[in-house]
Amino acid sequence: MNMVECIVRKRDRGVLSAEEISELVRAYVSGVVPDYQMAAFLMAVVLRGMDESETVALTKAFIDSGETIDLSSIPGVKVDKHSTGGVGDKISLILAPLVAAAGVPVPMMAGRGLGHTGGTLDKLESIPGFTTQLSESAFRDQLASVGCAIIGQSERIVPADRKVYALRDVTGTVPSIPLICASILSKKKAEGTDGLVLDVKIGRGAFLPDRDETVKLAESLVRLGKGLGLKTVALLTEMDQPLGRTVGNRLEVLESIEVLRGQGPKEVRDLTLALGAEMLALAGKIRSPAEGLSLLAGLLDSGAAWKKFLEMVRSQKGVVSFVEHPDRWQKAKREIPVPSPTDGWVAGIDSLVVGKLCVDLGAGRSRKEDAIDPAAGAVLLKKTGDRVEKGETLVVLHADRDIDAGEAVRRMQAAVAVSDRPAKAAPLIAGRIG
Numbered sequence: 001m002n003m004v005e006c007i008v009r010k011r012d013r014g015v016l017s018a019e020e021i022s023e024l025v026r027a028y029v030s031g032v033v034p035d036y037q038m039a040a041f042l043m044a045v046v047l048r049g050m051d052e053s054e055t056v057a058l059t060k061a062f063i064d065s066g067e068t069i070d071l072s073s074i075p076g077v078k079v080d081k082h083s084t085g086g087v088g089d090k091i092s093l094i095l096a097p098l099v100a101a102a103g104v105p106v107p108m109m110a111g112r113g114l115g116h117t118g119g120t121l122d123k124l125e126s127i128p129g130f131t132t133q134l135s136e137s138a139f140r141d142q143l144a145s146v147g148c149a150i151i152g153q154s155e156r157i158v159p160a161d162r163k164v165y166a167l168r169d170v171t172g173t174v175p176s177i178p179l180i181c182a183s184i185l186s187k188k189k190a191e192g193t194d195g196l197v198l199d200v201k202i203g204r205g206a207f208l209p210d211r212d213e214t215v216k217l218a219e220s221l222v223r224l225g226k227g228l229g230l231k232t233v234a235l236l237t238e239m240d241q242p243l244g245r246t247v248g249n250r251l252e253v254l255e256s257i258e259v260l261r262g263q264g265p266k267e268v269r270d271l272t273l274a275l276g277a278e279m280l281a282l283a284g285k286i287r288s289p290a291e292g293l294s295l296l297a298g299l300l301d302s303g304a305a306w307k308k309f310l311e312m313v314r315s316q317k318g319v320v321s322f323v324e325h326p327d328r329w330q331k332a333k334r335e336i337p338v339p340s341p342t343d344g345w346v347a348g349i350d351s352l353v354v355g356k357l358c359v360d361l362g363a364g365r366s367r368k369e370d371a372i373d374p375a376a377g378a379v380l381l382k383k384t385g386d387r388v389e390k391g392e393t394l395v396v397l398h399a400d401r402d403i404d405a406g407e408a409v410r411r412m413q414a415a416v417a418v419s420d421r422p423a424k425a426a427p428l429i430a431g432r433i434g
């Protein structure tokens, strides 16, 4: 395999063989191919794409770069959920214990924040003591005893994706259907799940801003997932405004706790229930989605899902009294209200701008080595469709670091469109593929 030849062929719209792709991935992981050549190759893939056979070969090469987890000792159909990345998307924190409370094991290997989007691992690690680094045997034991576990990718699981993902984040090579498919599906196959529900984000804050491309991504993920032997289904869900009322790690844990206790924003609860019902259906637990929705709603309202969440926190060494008493949490040093510049109705909240602003407040990373500020983020007091008066607070920004408050307020005001006519948010679920 000659790396320059592979880059040039892809640049010129050519097709690579499975052997070339496998060799190229192996050579990158072992350090023979340097970052700059891989970055050039990734950019060629972003611009020229890959056909289905190349995407399958890339996914398999990623899986083969490391070990796979064998969960066959855990009885029942194991089902995971994966989101393609959103702003304010805290669903996994609620969904894993909820579905486990319904008797379906949930092995969840999650990620960190990428670009303007948040990551489940960063959110969970804002709970003192919580560890997302479990050994394979501890992961299996927790699945057997608690019914769910949320962990990070170890060094040994899909190391190719770990390395490529970090490079994509800093080289503008995230928005690519084959690269996203290979990245997500290799991890899901390696973690040992039997079924996978994909939450494919569509709209302004999604990685692929073009709606038609996002539908193609969902179709490819489902087709390729099934090709790998995973029961796969995808929901297309709106990211034209952030999900729920909070963006930022600890703020999102707080909102998750509210939903787990039977409260919280309706949209967060509704999406959790919809994704959960799909998971139960894949596991063969229910006969109809309606049955799943009412079963899961009952588990939220009865406190069963909350109890399961506490079990998961305890098992992963998180401080349980911390999540039990959010009223005692230390607040961010600065809370900056963002007033509405005019009267009207909120017509939209640009998730991309909100996500980037929250990264700058400290809720995400601009560089790989950056530390996260768990308290940083935003609380959205108004959402699309809400009436607002001039001067009324739209959003409260939370920050510990020294920031230019005036500039942050201006950026947030620019993200919130206020119209002189009543507006309505688009339905949260834009489609289903599976």
Ligand code: URA
Pocket (backbone or CB within 6 Å): 083, 084, 085, 111, 174, 179, 180, 181, 183, 184
């Ligand atoms: N999530 C992933 O795991 N990989 C991607 O490439 C994008 C989102």
